[in-house]
Amino acid sequence: MSSRVIDTSASASALDLKLYSVLREFNVYELNRLSKFVNSSYFNKNERLVRLFEQYESIIRNGAASTLTRGQAWSSATLDTTYNDQKFRKLCSDLLRLIEQFLVQEQFEKNPLHKADYLIQAINEKKLDALTTSSVRTARRLSDQYFFRPASYYYYQYAFERGIYGMNELEIDRSKVMNVEQIAQNLDTFYLAEKMRYYCYALVRQPLVDHEYDFLLMDEIISHIAKMGYDEIVPINFYYQIYLTQKEPENTVHYTRLKSLIHDYIDQLPNIEAKEVMDAAFNFCIRQINNGNKLYVKELFELYKESLRNELIYVNGILDPWNFRNIIVSGLRLGEYTWIDRFIHDYQDRIDIKHRSNAVSFNKANLYFYQKKYDQVMQLLQEVEYEDPSYNLNSKAMLIATYYELDEVEPLLSLLSSFAVYLRRGKSIPQQRKSHYQNLVRFVRMLVRTPIGDKAALKKLRKKVTDVEGMVNKSWLLDKIDELL
Structure with a gap:
């Protein structure tokens, strides 16, 4: 005999829904506008x-209720x-769609170039000839108000000129010079800048991933930029220099x-x-340091x-967390040490809560390692969760150095063996990175097995x-080898 399942959804919490989790991310000013x-x-x-919305808003603003059931909200x-x-x-879903619409509107309001583009589009669509001159003037003013000059700026300039072209096409005078050159120039600039941006991203990321990025026409684009210069185009200038630092790091x-x-x-x-x-x-600096150029640490x-x-x-x-770590390592x-200790204390709350505990424990351990507080190093490394392969690799490397400094030979050899197996089986670890570990x-294994006093072997x-x-x-x-020579 089957028992009847009682529907208790009305008494279930309304605060465990996606709607509430989304609204909690809004600050007071955003809630006001929403x-x-x-x-x-x-x-x-x-x-x-x-x-x-008002029920959720009241809870978020004032803590008006510690609980809200779905039945009460309904x-x-x-x-x-x-x-x-x-x-x-369905009601919650509709409110979420409305919130999404609000977010779109927020982004639209932030960018005057959006407004300039859509204003021209609307004038063309409605054929509002009486507004043509003033709308073009307004669009140019909005464009001029935009301080930033990323690749997207040139896309909106392209869209704006395209809109002007649409207005001019309605004119009867076929002898008038059209703005097709401005359209093409802005489109080309956007394309070149955006293509270089993602190509540079791929170059920087390449050593970290087992994937060969393939970009169409990059040789031609690089050659064109080198020939034409583009010194006045900020994003192209930036990305071309980044490209050169990646391709010719010795220069x-x-x-x-x-x-x-x-x-x-x-x-x-x-x-x-x-x-x-x-x-x-x-x-670039990190690559120079890794290649032995210590001047780049400073x-x-x-x-x-x-x-x-x-x-x-910040983003x-x-x-x-990796910039957090690199700041600490360079310091x-x-x-x-004093600056780094204060930095960890003052900036740890700027790390996403999901990564904060690992980042703080690992980097405090690194600080203690440099201060030769090796017992505290091992204690803190026990607090690091190894779900992230990067923390696993870095923690193992630090633990190897700590065991060596403490002259714990047996634990060190055991760790070296288990770590070697982990690296050999770690299919998700990029090959280049794997080889570094x-x-x-x-070499640590070779150092441990080198007889004390055998300077020839050490050299x-x-x-x-x-x-x-x-x-x-x-x-x-190298420092450890030098200590034995």
Whole structure:
């Protein structure tokens, strides 16, 4: 005999729905604007959505209720005491669609170039000849108000000129010179800048992934930019210099030029694109450091401090955990222990909550390692969750160094063996990165097995370590060999 399933959905919480989780992300100013939007009869004619929104808004603003059941939310929104779960979910879905519409409107309002484009489109569509002159003037004014000069700026200039072309096509005078050159020039500039942007991203990312990026016509594009210059086009100028730093890293003139561009023009890029440029500069310095050029440790550290001051290192106010780590590593290599300790304390809350615990534990362990507080290193590494392969790899490398410093030979050899197996089986680890850790395992094992006092063997090992391309903790291992020579 089957038991009857009682429908309890009316008593279920209304605060575990996607609608509530979305609304909680809005700050007070955004809630104010959203409230006006939801209450606007132009955008919303459904009073039920207004009442449903007001319940959630009250809870978020004032903590008016610690609980809200779906039945309560339904009856307040619909004035109907008989709960219908299917209809309630539909109501929540409709409110979410309205919120999405609000987000679209918010983005539209942020960018005057959108307005300029759509104004011209509307004039053309309605054939409002009386507004043509004033609308073109307004569109140009809106365009001039836009301070930033990313690739998208030239797309909107292309769209604007295309709209002007549409207006001119209606004229009878066929002898008039049309603006097709301006259309083509802006389209070309947008294409070149955007293509270079993503090509540079691929170049920077290539060593980290097992994937060969393929971009159409890049040789022709690079050749064209080199020939034409484009010095006055900020995004193309930036991305071409990034390309040169990636392709010719031994020529430091390219980096000097990139740094000069950053100083003079970085404020002309929106935050996300400015951060991409800064990341490319960081990447160049890191590559130089990894190749043994220690002068770039100071360079990298100063770049990071500058990006913290002007907030170009953040994305939507969030500090990437790997930039957090790299700032700390560069500071530690310079002996800036007090600054780093304060930095971890002051900036940890800028890391996304999902990554914060791991980032803080791992990087505090790194600080303690440099301060030779090895017992605290091992304690903190136990707090790091190894679901992220990067933390697993970096923690293992730090633990290898810690065991060596503590002269814990048996645990060290055991770790080297298990880590070697992990690397060999780790199919998701890019091959180049894997080899960097495999070199660490191989050479630490050789050092441990080298007889004490065998200076000839140590010198031979030192040369091998020096000559190897790509190795984690290379400077540390060379220091350990030197201590024995």
